[in-house]
Amino acid sequence: MSARIEPIVRVQAEDFDAAQEIARLTAGRTDIGAVVTFSGLCRDENGALSALELEHYPGMAEAEISRIANEATERWPLTGLTVIHRYGMMRPGDNIVLVVAASSHRQAAFEAASFLMDFLKTRAPFWKREHRADGTPGEWVAAKEEDDAAQARWR
Amino acid sequence: MSARIEPIVRVQAEDFDAAQEIARLTAGRTDIGAVVTFSGLCRDENGALSALELEHYPGMAEAEISRIANEATERWPLTGLTVIHRYGMMRPGDNIVLVVAASSHRQAAFEAASFLMDFLKTRAPFWKREHRADGTPGEWVAAKEEDDAAQARWR
Amino acid sequence: MVKLRYFAWVRERIGKAEEDIVLPAEVMSVRDLLLWLKERDEGYANALQHPEAIRVAINQEHADHNEPVGSAREIALFPPMTGG
Amino acid sequence: MVKLRYFAWVRERIGKAEEDIVLPAEVMSVRDLLLWLKERDEGYANALQHPEAIRVAINQEHADHNEPVGSAREIALFPPMTGG
Numbered sequence: 001m002s003a004r005i006e007p008i009v010r011v012q013a014e015d016f017d018a019a020q021e022i023a024r025l026t027a028g029r030t031d032i033g034a035v036v037t038f039s040g041l042c043r044d045e046n047g048a049l050s051a052l053e054l055e056h057y058p059g060m061a062e063a064e065i066s067r068i069a070n071e072a073t074e075r076w077p078l079t080g081l082t083v084i085h086r087y088g089m090m091r092p093g094d095n096i097v098l099v100v101a102a103s104s105h106r107q108a109a110f111e112a113a114s115f116l117m118d119f120l121k122t123r124a125p126f127w128k129r130e131h132r133a134d135g136t137p138g139e140w141v142a143a144k145e146e147d148d149a150a151q152a153r154w155r
Numbered sequence: 156m157s158a159r160i161e162p163i164v165r166v167q168a169e170d171f172d173a174a175q176e177i178a179r180l181t182a183g184r185t186d187i188g189a190v191v192t193f194s195g196l197c198r199d200e201n202g203a204l205s206a207l208e209l210e211h212y213p214g215m216a217e218a219e220i221s222r223i224a225n226e227a228t229e230r231w232p233l234t235g236l237t238v239i240h241r242y243g244m245m246r247p248g249d250n251i252v253l254v255v256a257a258s259s260h261r262q263a264a265f266e267a268a269s270f271l272m273d274f275l276k277t278r279a280p281f282w283k284r285e286h287r288a289d290g291t292p293g294e295w296v297a298a299k300e301e302d303d304a305a306q307a308r309w310r
Numbered sequence: 311m312v313k314l315r316y317f318a319w320v321r322e323r324i325g326k327a328e329e330d331i332v333l334p335a336e337v338m339s340v341r342d343l344l345l346w347l348k349e350r351d352e353g354y355a356n357a358l359q360h361p362e363a364i365r366v367a368i369n370q371e372h373a374d375h376n377e378p379v380g381s382a383r384e385i386a387l388f389p390p391m392t393g394g
Numbered sequence: 395m396v397k398l399r400y401f402a403w404v405r406e407r408i409g410k411a412e413e414d415i416v417l418p419a420e421v422m423s424v425r426d427l428l429l430w431l432k433e434r435d436e437g438y439a440n441a442l443q444h445p446e447a448i449r450v451a452i453n454q455e456h457a458d459h460n461e462p463v464g465s466a467r468e469i470a471l472f473p474p475m476t477g478g
Contacts, residue, residue: 018192019174026196030247033198036191036268037173040394041181043188043259054393055318057386060370085393092185097394104198107305110269113191117261117394123372125386126393127318140319143390150262195478209477210402212470215454240477252478261394272478278456280470281477282402295403298474 007069007081025080034106036113038099044092056087057125068119076108118150162224162236168243180235189261191268193254199247211242212280223274231263273305317388323357341375401472407441425459
């Protein structure tokens with residue numbers, strides 16, 4: 001098992017490029033067998049959403065994501081881990097969040113990426129508010145019990 | 156739940172571009188909340204490997220991967236699914252296999268991608284042979300019991 | 311003196327994003343703080359009407375409602391998170 | 395007449411990638427086929443010395459050792475897969 005790696009964590013308004021982040025973890029290396037990438041996108045199922053606004057807690061957002069990412073590197077033998085979370089206004093189809101987990105073994109990469117997402121959903125200080133297509137102010141998105149349940153399975 | 160989608164399946168000697176395949180599934184769509192991408196790479200842990208040669212069963216490889224991919228689209232509400240498996244000679248660090256699973260929900264995308272990989276490992280007709288750095292002919296890679304166990308958990 | 315910070319609909323209902331405040335001696339725990347703030351005016355009452363639903367961070371780390379506020383520099387109140 | 399195809403070390407030990415063959419009437423199942431081939435010469439014997447470890451596809455679909463070979467057009471023999 002390789003030494004514990006230092007995760008890359010970024011909280012930013014700008015978009016990200018998944019391919020570039022994958023390349024950053026794998027370039028020049030021959031010890032990585034598996035890379036699992038999760039991209040979370042702004043979704044609009046029924047055409048009623050014009051945007052999602054993501055509010056965040058600057059400082060704590062980075063700190064909390066780093067805590068979660070470090071826990072993942074302790075639980076799984078990862079060779080690389082990147083977590084990027086955006087804030088601000090997102091249009092349907094825009095990127096919101098990216099997790100890239102690299103490992104010599106696929107199961108570790110899958111589990112670490114899934115763990116990261118479950119904890120980001122329930123522990124990272126971000127709040128989504130809808131902006132409706134008809135111009136009316138939208139609602140704050142309610143937290144889902146299923147997300148708490150998803151987090152609880154890692155205990 | 157959306158109508159069952161038609162998976163994209165390719166068996167090819169050429170390299171692939173994960174970013175391009177993700178873009179192909181998501182471009183112009185606003186109903187996709189989650190994209191999970193698995194990239195399997197040629198790995199060389201101790202510098203003894205010069206290449207992996209992947210033999211395949213042409214015809215059956217495409218047919219079997221399509222069967223597995225179609226089963227995934229029946230089990231999970233996917234909005235897109237792409238599976239690409241290469242054959243031929245791979246150097247350490249080269250891409251071997253790509254799975255991209257898109258869904259409105261993250262758990263479905265994670266599970267479908269993980270399911271695909273477990274079944275590709277144990278059911279897709281490919282065989283890996285090592286070529287050693289010192290020029291000697293290498294061994295056929297032995298199947299792993301842990302891969303059978305990983306597949307069995309989906310029953 | 312502690313900096314209180316509010317986010318999302320907690321911020322909107324209270325009507326400000328942050329404030330510096332001197333907590334009375336009887337406010338020992340996070341729970342005490344929520345109940346004390348709730349009495350301040352209608353905005354706070356509206357934001358904190360279900361105090362058990364409010365999430366709290368002390369010095370930018372999650373804290374449960376039993377934790378002492380102690381000598382915290384910064385306490386943040388917010389709804390359950392919906393990022394990711 | 396059926397086309398037999400061999401892959402990976404099964405192919406190497408038998409010494410060919412494929413052959414067309416007429417199966418005798420007593421070869422009913424996949425298992426019968428493996429045992430019958432094994433007697434043909436040293437290469438086959440070497441490839442099929444542990445017939446239970448050999449995977450088989452009939453007309454490009456996985457088949458277990460109890461399945462009838464029936465009127466298969468193509469039967470493939472190979473080691474456990476190691477793709478992905």
